[in-house]
Structures are given as C-alpha cells and as structure tokens.
Amino acid sequence: MRICLVNPPATYELIGNDPVIVKEEAGCYPPLGLLSVATYMLANSNHEVMVLDSQAEGINHEETANRIASFHPDYVGITTMSFTLIDCIKLIKEVRKRVKTHIVAGGPHATIYPSECLSQEGLGCDSVVVGEGEQSFLSLIEDGGRQRVYRALSFIEGLDKVPVLRRDLLPINKYFSGLSDKRPITTSMTSRGCPYQCIFCDRPALGKKFRAQSAGRVLDEMQDCQNKGIKEIFFYDDTFTINRQRVLEICRGYRQRNLKVTWDIRARVNTVDEELLTACKEAGCSRIHFGVESAVPRILKELRKGITPTQIQSAFSTCHKLGITTLAYFMIGNPTETYSDMRESLKFVQSLNADYVHMTILTMFPSTKLYQLGLERGLVQKDVWKEYAEKPIEGFVPPAWTEIYTREELQVFLKEMYKRFYLSPKYIWNKMLELRSWKQFKRYAKGGLAVLSQTYSKN
Numbered sequence: 001m002r003i004c005l006v007n008p009p010a011t012y013e014l015i016g017n018d019p020v021i022v023k024e025e026a027g028c029y030p031p032l033g034l035l036s037v038a039t040y041m042l043a044n045s046n047h048e049v050m051v052l053d054s055q056a057e058g059i060n061h062e063e064t065a066n067r068i069a070s071f072h073p074d075y076v077g078i079t080t081m082s083f084t085l086i087d088c089i090k091l092i093k094e095v096r097k098r099v100k101t102h103i104v105a106g107g108p109h110a111t112i113y114p115s116e117c118l119s120q121e122g123l124g125c126d127s128v129v130v131g132e133g134e135q136s137f138l139s140l141i142e143d144g145g146r147q148r149v150y151r152a153l154s155f156i157e158g159l160d161k162v163p164v165l166r167r168d169l170l171p172i173n174k175y176f177s178g179l180s181d182k183r184p185i186t187t188s189m190t191s192r193g194c195p196y197q198c199i200f201c202d203r204p205a206l207g208k209k210f211r212a213q214s215a216g217r218v219l220d221e222m223q224d225c226q227n228k229g230i231k232e233i234f235f236y237d238d239t240f241t242i243n244r245q246r247v248l249e250i251c252r253g254y255r256q257r258n259l260k261v262t263w264d265i266r267a268r269v270n271t272v273d274e275e276l277l278t279a280c281k282e283a284g285c286s287r288i289h290f291g292v293e294s295a296v297p298r299i300l301k302e303l304r305k306g307i308t309p310t311q312i313q314s315a316f317s318t319c320h321k322l323g324i325t326t327l328a329y330f331m332i333g334n335p336t337e338t339y340s341d342m343r344e345s346l347k348f349v350q351s352l353n354a355d356y357v358h359m360t361i362l363t364m365f366p367s368t369k370l371y372q373l374g375l376e377r378g379l380v381q382k383d384v385w386k387e388y389a390e391k392p393i394e395g396f397v398p399p400a401w402t403e404i405y406t407r408e409e410l411q412v413f414l415k416e417m418y419k420r421f422y423l424s425p426k427y428i429w430n431k432m433l434e435l436r437s438w439k440q441f442k443r444y445a446k447g448g449l450a451v452l453s454q455t456y457s458k459n
Contacts, residue, residue: 001047001048001074001075001141002047002048002050002071002072002073002074002075003041003047003048003049003050003073003074003075003076003077003141004049004050004051004052004068004071004073004075004076004077005034005037005038005049005050005051005052005076005077005078005079006034006051006052006053006054006064006068006076006077006078006079006091007031007034007051007052007053007054007055007056007079008054008055008061008064008078008079008084008087008088008091009054009055009059009060009061009064009087009091010055010084010087011060011061011087011090012084012086012087012090012394013083013084013087014082014083014084014396014397014398026178027175027176027177027178027179027185028055028056028174028175028176029175029177029185029186029187029234030053030056030167030170030175030186030187031051031053031079031170032165032187032188032189032236033079033106033107033133034051034053034077034079035051035165035166035167035169035170036133036134036162036165036189037077037106037133037134037137038051038166038169039162039163039164039165039166039169040134040135040138040162040163041134041137041138041141042166043163044138045138045141045142047141049169050071050073050169051169051170052064052067052068053170053171053174054091056170056171056174056175057171057174061087061090061091061094062094064091064094065091065094065095065097065098066098068095068098068099068101069095069098069099072099073099073101074101074102075101075102075103075104075140075141075145076095076101076102076103076104077104077105077106077129077133077137078091078092078103078104078105078106078125079106079107080105080106080107080108080109080110080117080123081107081108081109082108082109082112082365082366082385082388082389083398085109085123085388085389085392086392086394088105088123089123089124089392092123092124092125093124102126102127102145103125103126103127104125104126104127104128104129104137104140104145105117105123105125105127105128105129106128106129106133106137107133108203109389110123110128110129110130111130111131112366112367112389113366113386113389114128114130114149116386116389116390117389118148118149119390121390121391122389122390122391122392123392126145126148127140127145127147127148127149127150128148128149128150129150129152130149130150130151130152131151131152131155132152132155132156132192132206133152134156134162135152135156136150136151136152136153137150155192155193155206155207155209155211156192156211157211159190159191159192159211159212159213159217160213160214160217162213164217164220164221164224165188165221165224167186167224167225167228167230168228172184172186172228172229172230175187177232177234179264179287179325179327179356180232180264180287182231182232182262183231184229184230184231185230185231185232185233185234186225186230186232186233186234187233187234187235187236188218188221188222188225188233188234188235188236189235189236189237190212190213190217190218190221190235190237190240191210191211191212191213191237191238191239191240191242191243192206192207192210192211192212193206193207193208193209193210193211193238194206194208194210194238194239195208195209195210195242196239196268196306197304197306197369198291198303198304198305198306199302199303199304199368199369199370199373200303200331200362200363200364200365200368200369200370201365201368202365202367202368202369203238210242210243212242212243212246214246215246215249215250215253216253218250219250219253219254219257219259222254222259222261222263223257223259225261226259226260226261230261231261231262232261232262232263232264232286233261233262233263233264234263234264234265235263235264235265235266236266237265237266238266239266239267239268239271240265240266240267241265241267241268241271241272241276242271244271244276247276247279247280248276248279250283251279251280251282251283252279252283254283254284255282255283259283259284260284261284262284262285262286263284263285263286264285264286264287264288264289265280265285265287265288265289266288266289266290266291267288267289267290267315268290268291268307269290269292269307269311269312269314269315269316270306270307270308270311272288272315272318273318274318274322277315277318277319277322277324278322280324281322281323281324285324286324286325287324287325287326287327287355288319288324288325288326288327289326289327289329290312290315290316290326290327290328290329291305291329292307292312292328292329292330292349292352293305293329293330293331293334294330294331294334294337294341294345295309295312295344295345295347295348295349296337296341296344296345297309298336298341299334299335299336299337299341299345302334302335302336303334303335304369309348312348312352313351313352316328316352316353316354320353325355325356326352326354326355326356327354327355327356327357327358328349328352328354328356328357328358329357329358329359329360330345330349330357330358330359330360330417331359331360331361331362332345332359332360332361332362332410332413332414332417333361333362333400333401333402333405333410334362334401335373335401335403336403336404337404338404339405339413342413342417346417346420346421349421350420350421350424350426357421357422359414359417359418359421360414361400361401361407361410361411361414362400362401363398363399363400363401364379364380364398364399364400364401365385365398366385366386366389370401371385371399374399374401377403379399379401379402379403380399384396384399385399
C-alpha cells in the first residue's frame, strides 16, 4: 500500500486570543505525530510511506493536493487540530477532486470529535484514528479501512518500541525556531502523558499517566539528530523533568557520548533544583520553558497549577545563575483575576529576569476542565466547540474566560504587558549586552518592531 501522511497548510488557522506576534515569531517545527506514525509503519510493515509537511514546504491547498495525487496513495492520513480545521476541510476537498483515495483523520481534534470528523458537514473523512496513532493507524491499513473509527486499545507503555524517528522523511533544513539562531532545528517527544491537573490544558490523545522513553533511547535519538547535522532539539514533552533520575542519566550519557547538539525543554518549577539544572547545563541544555501563568497564589490555586511564587523565583534565579535561557508562560483573564492581579503578575515577571515571556489571554479549549466550568457558569452559552466541529465556519473565535473583563479589555492590557516587558530599558540593555552576531541583532530588532506594531495598532 502507498500511504501519504499530511500536515495541512495553516492559511486559515485560528489565531485565538493571542496577539499576532505570538504566531509570527513562533518558528516552524516538524509534525512529530505524523513522523512517529510513519516511522512505526516503516519499521513494522512493507508499506510505502510519504510524509508531506505543507507548512514547512510553504505550499497551499491546491499545491499540496497536487503533490498528494502525484504519489497515487491508497490512503491519505491528515493530522487534524481544531485550530486548523478549515485548512483540513479545504485540503480534503482538493484531494477528492484529483484522486480516489481513503482519507483518514487523526490527531487531537479527531480524538475529541470523531463522529463530527466523519460527517460531511464536519470534516468529511472516511475513517478516524482516535488516540495514539502508531498502532491503530497500522491496524486500519491492515484491516483495509473497513471501520469508520479506529481506537487505540491502550496507550503504548514502552515508548522504546517506537523507533528513532525517520527525520529524513521531512525537509530537515526548513525547520527553525523563533528563539534560536541555530539551523536546522528539530523537535522530539521523549515522554507522553501529564499527571498534573491544570484545568486549562488537556491532551486526550496522550492520557494522564506519565510514560517515558529510557535515557538510552533518548540519547540514541540525540545522536541521530547530530549525525544528520541538526544543531538544536526542542523537547516537546509536557514536562521533561518529571523523572529526575532519567534526566540525570540523559545528562551523564550526553557527556559520555561527547554529544554537541544543544537542547531545550519544557519543565515545571517544582521539578527542578540547582543540582538538576547544573547537570542539564553541562550536558548542552540551553533553554527552559516554564509554565508560570500567574504570580498570585489565589489564581494559581484556581488554575490547579500546583506551584508557588517562591518555587517560581527559585527556578528562574538558578537558571539565571547558571546561564540557562528562560521563557516564562503567563496568562491573563484567569478565573477571579482583577487588573490589580494582572499588574502584580507583570511586576513579578519583570523581577524574574526571564529572557523571554509568552503572554496570552486564557482560552477555553475543548475537552478541558476550564471549558466545562465555563459552560456550567454560563460564560459560554452553548457548546461552541462542538458546534464548530459539526459545521466549521471561517472567522470562528475561540472562547476566552470573560468572567470579569471583556475580550477587548483583556487584549488592551495584554498589549500593554508586552510593551512594558519587551520595551523596558532594563530588558533592552540586557539584550544589547548579549549580542554576539549581526544575525542575532536582526532577530532582536525584528522582535522589537513586532512588539511596537502590535502595541500601537488599533484593537
């Protein structure tokens, strides 16, 4: 069988409640889910598999459909997210004009709304893969796609069973990060499942139980990336540092193998300390992303974040001492949050000496406890995400938490926060001291101009 796995264009991607700058400066990253499914299939079958990343290739729906048709696939698998649903629909329509094939939807949106994906008014696909896709997608192919819904019977417990990703299936040199001068970069996910209870986040396809690759398996992938000329790896694990011993083993193995590729992680402030961070720094970790969300203990409790301002300060202070670049995620418009609380968070984030801050308006995503709470409290009058899945329309705006302030009021304050952080004399001076190249200067200048344009544009 010939199988084409596709990451669709993002022309009609929902911007959500973030300023445009967040999207523009994000970068371009490989579609890990598709790549993992493709790698698993090639290792466990004789099927011919092609992976097409329309976003990295910079091609539109018609060009993507032409590329798919030229491959003459028996099956086309499309990764579907609620934020790119319109693009998925447009691509499917273009594919059906050109080739007769069995179209399969997988990914977060398909996992939450499988029946809506099968509806002609929804996505209009032939089959849906629900949950982790590696084993269930292969089962679909072997079964001839006779069923409409294929569910993973259980989560993959031993993630070492998933082979080292076949990054040669993608255009390696086209991936980059808005936070790094290094190219090419890639992403990797060494664990699945997050045991924490934050009400604004949910990964239904991955579950809550933490499952991780062994340190040796992680090091093999880092070695493979380095051999392919990749300069930096961004680990996409929800929390890379949950298993402390595993992280320390990775760091020791990195030094023993004399690896040079640098890496970034996402971590929680209550899972790191100076010993762990020192080991990471000595093993090539250059940047850590921390979910902070708020400086107000009451708000952190509302979000069920499970961290304290003291833990936040300690983590950032240690990273600053060790020379690890930090990015802090903050949100505004949280439950019970007032302007006074938001100003306190802004003052707090400025005191952290974070290198970057990513600030957003709290959004109610489907399948989250926050969204359910919004429905119960009447902040959302009807299940708008389900309606959108049933009959997608352009211009849909994801619901914000507008318990106290309107979306427009929150947008004004958000822009002010970006301005006060990124355009403060202290921040600008510190960044000037860090300059090491003309490329770095241009990146900082571009970011500064983007902040200015967003800050002073009309709402």
